[in-house]
Amino acid sequence: MSWVLFTFLAAFSQAWRNAFQSQLSHSLNVTGVTLARFLWASPLAFIYLIALYQWQPAPLATFTTHSWLFLVGAAIMQIIATALMVVLFKQKNFAIGAGLAKSEAPVSAFLGVLFFGTSLTLLGWAGVLIGGLAVLILSLPQGERRISLNTALLGLACSTCFALTSLWIREASLSLSLPFPHRAAWVLFIVILLQTLMLTGYLLLKDRNTLRQMLRAPKLVIMTSIASFIGSFGWFSAMSLQAVPYVKTLGQVEIFFTMLVSYFYLKQRIAKKDILALILVGIAAVLVMWH
Template sequence: MSWIVLTCFAAFCQAWRNAFQSKLSKQLNVIGVTLSRFLLASPLALLYLYGLYQWQPTGLPSFSAKSWGFIISAAVMQIVATALMVVLFKQKNFAVGAGLAKCEAPVAAFLGVLFFGTTLTYWGWLGVAVGAIAVLILSSPDMIRNISIKTVAIGLACSTAFALTSLWIREASLSLSLPFPHSAAWILFLVIFIQTLILTTYLFIRDKETLRQMFKQRKLVTMTSIASFFGSLGWFSAMSLQTVPYVKTLGQIEIFFMMLISAFWLKEQTRRKDIFALLLVAVAATLVIFQ
């Protein structure tokens, strides 16, 4: 049941990361906010990998062309997903923007079953469905009648990008001939390193001003990177142990942490339908845990 603890930890850290990114989106452009997620996470991931080998020595991984394909695809797709998440923050308030991206769970379920050989029990499907309903309720500004088509389109694209990222991360971890948690640690480091390299190179060549603005916001950038690293550590590890739809459905408890942060740190009002959505998330989490 380690995946349950890891998922809850990841959801807590991700809620804070999203909150920090929401703040940063007011001072930085989309690429700058996206890089803030990865910038300092690379050395932290390398330090974690080193510490893991000191604690439990094992062999080095053997990477096939298939493994590298999963790793690079996941790295690029997560950049796209994060950028879309930042765009969502600019469309609606923090809670709605982050809530829309939580459609990742049902999308991952369908894509996983169709293309990745994922299998779910009937109770598991029910849990994913209940979680999806909770997200739809949360994501609507004023229930379904006033929902923004543009925001829904961006949210669906964001969810799909995150779902593909998660599925490829799991496949990459399973493709390595290493035990857990070493396999997850290697994928964590390589994915974050590739993302940092891509975005830093792009900004250095095309937009040095954004790098200067990031330095001015270094405290918030640092908090974003740290929260992102611990969140990714939890997600990558959990998805190495359990199928993505179950992990992401349970991960919707992030909504609870998100509401607390929105109310007490971002000073946003919690609505009655958000409480109802949270209750549905609790039902969905129970179903996937005991499926």
């Protein structure tokens, strides 16, 4: 059940990362906020990889063509997903924006079964679908019976990109002939490094002013990167051990952490209907843990 602990760590850290990115989105453009997620996370991932090999020696990773396809694809797709998440922050309040993107759990379940050979038990499917219903309830605007079409499409696109990222990360990890922690650490380092290089290179060529703006808010950028690294460490580790739909369904406990952060840190009000969503998330979490 180690995957459960890794998932809780990831969900808690991601709630804080989203909060920091939400604040950064007021002063930085989408690319800058997205880069803040990766900028300082790559050296942290490298330090973790070195420390892991010092603590538990193992062979170096050997990457196949398939490994690189999954790694590069995951890196690019996560950049797109993060950018869409930032756009969601600008459309709705923090809690709803993050909630919409969490519909990646049912999306990853359907994509995993159709294209990646994932199999779910009946209890697992029940948990995934109940979790999806919780996200739908959470995403409904207060006092309205319909969701903005633009916001709904953005949320679906964001969750699909995150789902593909997770599925490809798992495939990349499984393609490495290494013990669990080492393959997860290699995938973590390579993906974050690729993302940092791609985004930094783009900004150096097209938008150096955004890099200068990031240097003026180092504390928030560093906190975003640290929270992102811890979150990615949790996600990558959990997905190396367990099927993505189960991990992402349990990961919806992030909604609970997000509401706490949103209320106490960002001083945003929480709607009463969100209590029902939290109950459903709890039921979904129990089902996927007992599948």
